[in-house]
Amino acid sequence: MENKIKGAWIMHHGRKIQATTNQDFDGISYAGKCGALLSAISGANQEQITNKQLDALARANNISPKAELPVIIKELERQRLILPGAGAIEVLGLSSSEVLNKTATIFDESEHDSYEDAVVTLSERSSDSPISDTLAIELISDLHHIPKTEALSTLQLGSNIGFFDSEQISSTEKLIFNGNLFRREDARKASTILNALSAQEAESLREVNEKLDSHGCLTLASVKKILTEPVFARLHSIGLFDVSMVGNESGKNYFVTKPAAFSKFTNTIADDALDLAKAFVASLTYGMTVSSYYRGRIQAISLLMEKLINGGTVGPATAIGNDYQALELKGVVKVIPSGGLFKMKLLKPEVGRLALEVIRSGNITEGAVEQLPGAKVTKYVSPEETREVTRKNSTEAVKIKTRNLLNDIRTGGLS
Incomplete structure (x- = not known):
């Protein structure tokens, strides 16, 4: 590995x-x-x-x-x-x-402990293809020299924590798999839902896919408008779409991408390794579709991103202080106060390159991707999490504690 x-x-x-x-x-x-x-x-x-x-x-x-x-x-x-x-x-x-x-x-x-190596091994192995729990126990027991009783406990505990997923396929056997792989390969579940679509629903799905192929990222509201809420819920449940959330003082905003837009080029852990790029795409889409012109709405995305990727600073604008807090808290961008407004500098150029490629072409398959961002962001809800929570349109103000954290990051505690 x-x-x-x-x-x-x-x-x-x-x-x-x-x-x-x-x-x-x-x-x-x-x-x-x-x-x-x-x-x-x-x-x-x-x-x-x-x-x-x-x-x-x-x-x-x-x-x-x-x-x-x-x-x-x-x-x-x-x-x-x-x-x-x-x-x-x-x-x-x-x-x-x-x-x-x-x-x-x-x-x-x-x-x-050796069982910690075992769960890493099994996570990667179950990403290549699903594996039965019997074979999984044998694999980690032989490879990491742990008793089969301990291997069984490791398998059960790892599944409960969420290191990998499992599904009962018979009275005596479970299937161990990676969540990304499950969305692509569980033909029974996906086929049942897709085959149940009416001709009109199938046409709406085709329209959404074409728009995502063209734009890379769409607002959740626009996708639901085309598909309807019930149809989207069914398709989201089988992983046909990824939903990300970015939040600021104006509330929460949800965006839809296709898993393939980020995972075609790799065979493992794409959802987690590319969360920073997904967050950036969602934030950029917010800037292009939701944010008002007077706050600093993004007009020329390619020029703006190329300037950031090349080490330049953009701004000043009011929106910069709000729209990119999630990325700021993870060290992807640096936000600099400037006379009541804010400027921004990109600290991780590879994240910007991935985000720009998705915005431009709908996926990053054509990009030469060698460097993968590897951390999740605070105040950004990833596709994996949005599949498990009820999405609401409620407004949530930024907490005082978060404001203080941002101030410390921006000023180093000097103001």
């Missing part, structure tokens, strides 16, 4: 663990948090980050500044990825691919 793929699985599993009270996968949890912080603080160029900014970025990534951050910083220093200083740290310039590689290295070099 490639190191960057392994690192992506560790970060994926680390996020799953954070949603539980489980303590059995401490090695994965530790390495995953190291990777999450490294992704948040690193960019294409070497950057200096104040201690105040560092604490804010840690909180934004569910890392305790007092209990966990000092240990993580010590590890990143040991890996020679940061240089400590008085009141600040110097972070080496790293691509997202390098962040994933370093995450895998941290996991390998830290103390952990």
Whole structure:
């Protein structure tokens, strides 16, 4: 398994663990948090980050500044990825691919149990093709030298946490699979729903697919208007569409993309590794379709993105201070206050390239993708999560705590 793929699985599993009270996968949890912080603080160029900014970025990534951050910083220093200083740290310039590689290295070099290696192995194996629980137990037992009783417990616990998915296919057998693969390959479920579409519903689906192929991303409201709410709900349930949410002081805004727009070029963990690019696409689509002209509505997306990708700064505009908070909290962009307005600089050019390619062509298959972003963003709801929650049009103001975090990240606590 490639190191960057392994690192992506560790970060994926680390996020799953954070949603539980489980303590059995401490090695994965530790390495995953190291990777999450490294992704948040690193960019294409070497950057200096104040201690105040560092604490804010840690909180934004569910890392305790007092209990966990000092240990993580010590590890990143040991890996020679940061240089400590008085009141600040110097972070080496790293691509997202390098962040994933370093995450895998941290996991390998830290103390952990063999069953933690086993769940990573099984996650990748079940992404190639679904595997029965009997074969899965045999695989990880032989490869990682763990008793079959422990392998069974590992399989059950990993499935409960969400490292991989399982489905009962007979009274004595379960199927272990990757969620992305399930959406593409579970012919029985998908076929039943698609075959039940009326001629008019099938035509509406064709229209939506053509629009997504052309534009890359559409508002959820526009898709539902074409398909109707019930039909969209059925198609969403089998993974035919991905729904992402971005939020700001005006409320929540939902956007639809096709899974294939992000996953054609890779055979594993595309949903998780590309969440940053998905968030950027959703934010850009918000800027082009929802935001008003007077707030700084995006007019020339290609010119704007090319300037950001080439290291330039865009703005000033009011909208920049609101629309990109999710990306800001993950270190994808840097928002700079400017006389009551805001300017923005892109810290992870590869994320911008992926986002622009999706906007331009509807997918990134034609792009030369070698560097995958590897962390989820705060205040961005990913497609995996939106499949599990009821979508509402309620307005939710930005919390004071979030405002304070953003202020610390933008100013380093100097204002």
